[in-house]
Amino acid sequence: xxxxxxTPELLSGIWRGKTIGSPLTIMIRNHDWENWKGKKLSKxxxxxxxxxxxxxxxxxxxxxxxxxxxxASARETAxxxxxxxxxxxxLRCFDVDIIGHTVSLGGVAAKSFPDDYNRLRATVxxxxxxxxxxxxxxxxxxxxxxxxxxxDTIGGVVEARIFGVPPGIGSYAQWDRRLDxxxxxxxxxxPSVKAxxxxxxxxxxSLDGSEVHDPIFYSRQKSYYRKSNRxxxxxxxxxxxxxxVARIYLKPIxxxxxxxxxxxxxNHKAVKAPYVRSDTAIVPAAGVVAEAAAAWVLARxxxxxxxxxxxxETLRNYxxxxxxxxxx
Ligand SMILES: Cc1cc2nc3c(=O)[nH]c(=O)nc-3n(C[C@H](O)[C@H](O)[C@H](O)COP(=O)(O)O)c2cc1C
Numbered sequence: 001x002x003x004x005x006x007t008p009e010l011l012s013g014i015w016r017g018k019t020i021g022s023p024l025t026i027m028i029r030n031h032d033w034e035n036w037k038g039k040k041l042s043k044x045x046x047x048x049x050x051x052x053x054x055x056x057x058x059x060x061x062x063x064x065x066x067x068x069x070x071x072a073s074a075r076e077t078a079x080x081x082x083x084x085x086x087x088x089x090x091l092r093c094f095d096v097d098i099i100g101h102t103v104s105l106g107g108v109a110a111k112s113f114p115d116d117y118n119r120l121r122a123t124v125x126x127x128x129x130x131x132x133x134x135x136x137x138x139x140x141x142x143x144x145x146x147x148x149x150x151x152d153t154i155g156g157v158v159e160a161r162i163f164g165v166p167p168g169i170g171s172y173a174q175w176d177r178r179l180d181x182x183x184x185x186x187x188x189x190x191p192s193v194k195a196x197x198x199x200x201x202x203x204x205x206s207l208d209g210s211e212v213h214d215p216i217f218y219s220r221q222k223s224y225y226r227k228s229n230r231x232x233x234x235x236x237x238x239x240x241x242x243x244x245v246a247r248i249y250l251k252p253i254x255x256x257x258x259x260x261x262x263x264x265x266x267n268h269k270a271v272k273a274p275y276v277r278s279d280t281a282i283v284p285a286a287g288v289v290a291e292a293a294a295a296w297v298l299a300r301x302x303x304x305x306x307x308x309x310x311x312x313e314t315l316r317n318y319x320x321x322x323x324x325x326x327x328x
Pocket of ligand 1: 050051052072073074075077190191192193252253254255256277278279282285286289
């Protein structure tokens with residue numbers, strides 16, 4: 001929301017523009033806290049369906065849901081985005097970049113968007129819905145207005161495109177080193193995300209294998225390449241050198257102005273769920289969070305594979321690896 005201007009402050013870990021090995025501390029103040037200071041808050045005892053409220057109060061044995069609402073809030077994604085920006089700076093050294101853009105909102109789908117990285121980045125950053133299809137974006141805005149008027153909320157789909165990853169990042173050797181698994185966990189743990197798809201994963205499940213797998217080609221100039229990318233750039237838990245494409249499916253946010261049925265946990269009476277300050281559609285914001293979450297995973301994988309105590313050393317290892325795969 002507009003009051004959340006989210007200015008990160010660097011508290012430790014950086015000296016003259018470089019990390020020095022101490023923990024990198026980034027603080028983002030919660031301005032909402034200032035608005036509440038000194039005010040008496042009434043006890044919250046009615047859980048909202050779709051939120052952490054009910055399971056949280058049962059698990060942590062509290063009778064006031066407020067502490068659950070605060071800690072389970074997607075405000076934590078601001079920290080994710082701040083940390084992800086550090087990962088993005090690191091990935092830039094390898095010319096890796098990630099774009100999270102809205103491909104569907106409240107059932108309105110983007111019909112076309114540029115494949116080219118620079119054009120996609122430029123159009124996405126110009127759109128306040130982070131949607132590269134201008135016509136679809138107009139319809140999406142109408143959907144948001146209608147949802148606000150109805151006291152309802154809407155979900156949608158974000159696509160994260162990851163450019164510049166060489167083959168062989170991740171591994172099939174252990175389950176917890178698979179790049180598909182790592183990305184799925186990072187993206188699925190963004191609040192509201194209920195499904196993660198790699199490439200054409202969902203459509204592929206109902207096609208024949210011959211229609212699904214991306215045939216392999218070779219030319220001296222390009223080395224190994226594909227003419228299609230239904231796999232979304234990952235095979236056998238490793239990047240295959242094609243663009244990595246992951247889609248995340250978000251449920252409509254849970255706080256509704258038009259309240260759903262709930263129960264007052266103090267007296268077990270049937271009541272309506274309360275409304276607390278809330279957005280209507282968070283899909284565009286989730287695109288920014290998805291970039292950060294994917295950047296974190298890739299930065300860890302790059303650092304594990306290429307090591308190094310300085311960027312120059314890491315780049316030597318990286319360039320040596322690129323030479324090695326070219327020999328094949
Ligand atoms: C960037 C972002 C902002 C969000 N803002 C809100 C909000 O204002 N109101 C709300 O009810 N849910 C909001 N959510 C969604 C809730 O955090 C989410 O519905 C809740 O955590 C339960 O979803 P879960 O079952 O996936 O954890 C937001 C999610 C994200 C990613």
